[in-house]
Amino acid sequence: MLSRVFRRKSETIMFLAGACILASVVIIMFHGDFLFWKFAKFFYGIGVLLIIFDR
Amino acid sequence: MQWFELISFMRQAGLAIAGAACLWGTVFGIMSYRNKANMTGSIIYQWLARRLMWLLYTGAIISVVGFVILLLLFPASAHEGITLVPEIAEITRALYATAPVYIAWLLLLVWGFSSLRFRTHLTYKGWSWFYLLNFFLIAVLISFYVDIEGGPLQHVIFYAFHGFHSIFTLGTVIVLDFIFLSSKSSQILQQHIIPLFPKISKIIWIGLALDSLSVLLIFPEAVILSPRFFFAQTVVGILIMNGILLSGVLTRRMIRTLNKGEEPLSGRWLLFADIAGSISITSWMSITFIDFFDGITFSYPQLLGIYVVAIAMVYTGHAVWEKFDTTSPIPHVMVIEPRT
Numbered sequence: 001m002l003s004r005v006f007r008r009k010s011e012t013i014m015f016l017a018g019a020c021i022l023a024s025v026v027i028i029m030f031h032g033d034f035l036f037w038k039f040a041k042f043f044y045g046i047g048v049l050l051i052i053f054d055r
Numbered sequence: 056m057q058w059f060e061l062i063s064f065m066r067q068a069g070l071a072i073a074g075a076a077c078l079w080g081t082v083f084g085i086m087s088y089r090n091k092a093n094m095t096g097s098i099i100y101q102w103l104a105r106r107l108m109w110l111l112y113t114g115a116i117i118s119v120v121g122f123v124i125l126l127l128l129f130p131a132s133a134h135e136g137i138t139l140v141p142e143i144a145e146i147t148r149a150l151y152a153t154a155p156v157y158i159a160w161l162l163l164l165v166w167g168f169s170s171l172r173f174r175t176h177l178t179y180k181g182w183s184w185f186y187l188l189n190f191f192l193i194a195v196l197i198s199f200y201v202d203i204e205g206g207p208l209q210h211v212i213f214y215a216f217h218g219f220h221s222i223f224t225l226g227t228v229i230v231l232d233f234i235f236l237s238s239k240s241s242q243i244l245q246q247h248i249i250p251l252f253p254k255i256s257k258i259i260w261i262g263l264a265l266d267s268l269s270v271l272l273i274f275p276e277a278v279i280l281s282p283r284f285f286f287a288q289t290v291v292g293i294l295i296m297n298g299i300l301l302s303g304v305l306t307r308r309m310i311r312t313l314n315k316g317e318e319p320l321s322g323r324w325l326l327f328a329d330i331a332g333s334i335s336i337t338s339w340m341s342i343t344f345i346d347f348f349d350g351i352t353f354s355y356p357q358l359l360g361i362y363v364v365a366i367a368m369v370y371t372g373h374a375v376w377e378k379f380d381t382t383s384p385i386p387h388v389m390v391i392e393p394r395t
Contacts, residue, residue, distance in 0.1 A: 004304075011303045014260075018295030025288045028280065037288070041267055044295065048264045051257055 010050035017043035059128060062121050064347035067221060069118030070197040071343070075226025076110035077190035079234075079255070083107070084183030099247045103234060104182045110233060111189065114226075115164055118196075122157055126150050141201040141214070148202035153195070160192040194219060209272040216269035223262025225339040231255050232336050236376055246313045249306065256302035263291070283351055286358040287342050294338035301331040333370040341365065 006012040020040030027036050087100035125146075167185055198215040231252065238244035270277075278284065305328055341362055345351065353361070 005300070006303065007307065008303070011299050014299045015296055018292045018297075018299070021288060021292035021295065025285055025292065028288075029285060032280065034275070034278075040292075041271075044267065045264065048260045051260050054253075 008050070008054060010047055010054055013043060013050060014047035017041075017047050059125065060347045060349065062124050062128075064344055066118045066121030066125060067197070067200075067218070067347070068225065068340075068343060069114045069116070069121060070193055071114070071221035071224075071226035072229050073111050073114030073118060073226075074190060074193040074197060074222035075230045076107040076114060077186040077193060078222060078258075079227070079230050080104045080107040080111065080186035081183050081190060084186060088183070095243065096247055099244060101182070103237075103248070104186070106234075106237060107186075107230065110230060111186075112164070112168070115160070119157065119161065122150070122153075126154065141203070145201045145203050148204070149200050152202055153199055156192055156195050160189070160196070163188060163192065194222070197222060213269045213272045216265045220262045220265040220269070221343060223258050223265065225343050227255060227259050227262065228335055228339045231259075232332055235332065236373065239377060242313065245309070249309050249313060252306045253302055256298065256306075259298065263295075282353060282355040282358055283345055283348070285355050286362070287345055289359070290338045290342050290362065294335060294342075297331055297334045297338070301328075301335060305331060329370060329373055330366075333366050333373060337362065337366045337369050 006015060017040050020036065020043055024034075024037035024040050027033055081104075083100045083104035087097045087104060090096040090100060163185075167189075198219045200218050201214045203210055203214070234248055235252075238248045305324070308324060309328070345358070351358075
């Protein structure tokens, strides 16, 4: 199912990055911890690099 | 919430729309020139470049009116929920410093509008140069909105990226939406325009990356855990997930339909496309808007409620546009000068 929606690795990584940012909002709200948020931003950076070099 | 925050947002949004119209006007002009062998493609790209003139002048009017009001009175600013809040004096200095650039830009716009050559049979080369010149001036105006004399270099870079990325993000999303709506009435337009969407999306992703990079320069000193921050981060998460579905699976499905002559998109796909487009445009507008309101007092649920209502309004606006848009999909007369 997922492979039908996301044909490229970059799409999967970007979608996960978006989901991680949403999850990090809850974590920051209740624990004030930015680690997951930084992880999401890192994921986003990798996703953008992959998208730039996608054909 | 103060009135000058609204005017600052107006100026930024106007510059972003005008800047993106110029960026893509230049690109379509070049594509028209490079596709001369394919007459239909060349004409369509030139038509697109010409059509973006509407967005350039609309954005210009909004931003110039905002600039004049700010110059006469005064401002404040911000983004992504994480930002430095500049001093009024820093913004006022930047307003005065950029006044000559605004005058040069206005002269260029007036010349473009009044020139018969521009209005009737401008060539692909001419469009590109006109847009390119406009783009450089707008890039200066949107990047240099705060003058921190002798301030740290990372703050200077932060403000420059923070301002400039709106051309790649908010402005480009509006251009994308505009050309998508313009192409809905014609299959031949869609065949040339929809395959460009993944490439245009790359620029939007790069724009968001520029903003994220700029945020890293001021992290954690500028983080304030307010409803504004949580709302902006929520919207960023939504727009990334929505954007990847829009530029991925949805665009692929549309291209397949157009290329292979498969059955047209079902009502469910069309609904998905309209909702995703509305979420995209509302999200970019929201995070740009909210960052201009430093003292916003709404709670997180209230902000989310307003965001959902705004998506519904944009969706309704799309539906109204489609119902009443009577634009001729292909220009009746298009002059393409032979290569000399």
